[in-house]
Amino acid sequence: MKPWLRQPAHLRWLGGETQRLLDFGVRFPHPLGGAAWLGEDGTPDLDAPVHTWITARMAHVYSLGALLGLPGAGPLADAALTGLTGVLRDGRRGGWHPQVSADGEAAPGKACYDHAFVVLAAASATTARRPGARELLDEALDVLLTRFWEEEHGLFADLWDTAWGRLDGYRGLNANMHGVEALLAAFDARGERALLDRALRIAERAVGWAREREWRLPEHFDEEWRPQPEYNRECPGDQFKPFGATVGHALEWSRLLLHLEAALGATAPGWLLESAEALFSRAVRDGWNADGAAGFVYTTDWDGRPVVRQRLHWVAAEAVGAAATLHARTGADSYAELYAQWWDHVRLHFVDVERGSWRHELDSGNRSAATVWPGKPDLYHAVQATLLPRAPLAPGLAAAAAAGLVG
Incomplete structure (x- = not known):
């Protein structure tokens, strides 16, 4: 039997799922500009803050x-960009606020995580030739590299205060992971090899830490980039900074790592695939x-034992991708078999046929839950899961779609 990845009917289903997901989100534009938080049926919560990362x-x-x-x-796309060039942008001090309340008050701080997503959004919009996108990309990339990049470490710092006067001591790998994604997208849009070189430096540090811990990635660090393995033990289910x-x-x-390898071409080091x-x-x-029920747990401890057993939609989406x-890189049947198994799981448990999109959180018995992720604000992971199987490893999704390479 052919792998699903080569079945025309499966590829058509993926295309239909892309459309269904994007149809769900059409009510996201917020009166302030940017993206509203969407509820279970796609209804915008106009009393909730407008977040930069969701808008991006x-x-x-x-x-x-x-x-x-x-x-x-x-x-x-233009409606979301209006939020990034308007209410969420700090026009006086530069950069982007993490969020703005329903009454227009900006939250304090400037986070690398948010800025990485602004770069990704601007790069994709630039490729799509949306109005003002190239200027937004130039500004966002300049802020990301000028304010957050720590040359001596080859990594991005995490959090500044609003006025760029104090850099927080916390360092995180999550922001750097999305920094790699942003740099790859910016490379596609601007063609500057230096962006790939930075992405490779980040990847090399991350891989080094994982290799030291039997390939379990530490997420949290101090200002000297020393791992903090006990960070948030008392709050293990945090949305962005969980323990373990x-x-x-x-x-x-x-x-x-595979996208980076493909972008680097002949100059890519062999350790990326390994x-x-x-x-x-x-x-x-x-x-x-891991706990006897189908699905991926959210987190484990440093011996691989489950800690937070909730099943989150984004984890399943990243597994598929x-x-x-x-x-695509190796041709190994084992990956195709897991791919099919995980899509069965997604379709059975996460895809919400009645109300749209994917359920964002399930409990350990695969029943709907909302302890970590209420509502359905995020289309990013699910949409990409429907596109990655139809796209090359490089260029990225936006450049591939522009070139007609998304099958």
Whole structure:
């Protein structure tokens, strides 16, 4: 039997799922500008803050939709970009606020995580030729590299105060992972090799830490980039800074390493593929069906035992994407088999046929839950899961869609 990745009917299903997901999100534009938090049925919560990371993700996925020729996607991308060039942007001091309340008050601080997503959004929108996107990309990339990049470490710092006067002592790998993603997208849009060189430096540090810990990635560090393995033990289910090893991030890193390898071409070091496979293998051994029920747990401890057993949609989406990219890179049947198994799981448990999109969180018995992620604000992971199996390893999704390479 042919792998699903080669079945025309499966590829058509993926295309239909892309459209269904983007149809769910059409009500996201907030009156202030940017993206509203969406509820279980896609209703915008106009009393909730407008978040920069959600707004940037919406700009990214609807730019992809525009590049794929989906009617209405372009204006929705523009609506998200309006938030990034308007209410969420700090016009006086530069950079982007983490969020703005419903009454227009900006939250304090400047986070690398948010800025990485602004770069991703602007790069995709630039490729989609959306108005003002290139100027936004130039500004966002300048802020990311000027304010957050720590040359002596080859990594991005995490959090400044609003006025750029005090840099917090916390350092995190999550922001750097999305920094790699942003640098790859910016390379596609601008063609500057130096962006890939920075991405490679980040990847090399991350892989080094994972290799030292049997391929479980530390997420939290102090200002000298010393791992803090006990960080947030008292709050293990944090949305962005959970305790322990985050299974979905190992899967996400495995995929990004392969995209970086493909972008580097003949100059790519051999450890990128080796590390991608090792991270993937560890994540699957630790995270998949780890407690006797189907699905990926959210986090484990440093011996691989489950800590937070919730099943989050983004982890399953990254598993699908990682399996697809590893199969594309290696041709190994084992990755295609896991890919099919995980899509069965996603379709059975996460895809919400009645209310739209994917359920964002399930409990350990695969029942709907909302302890970590209420509502359905995020299309980014799910949309990309439907596109990655149909795209090359390089260029990235936006450039591939523009070139007609997304099958």
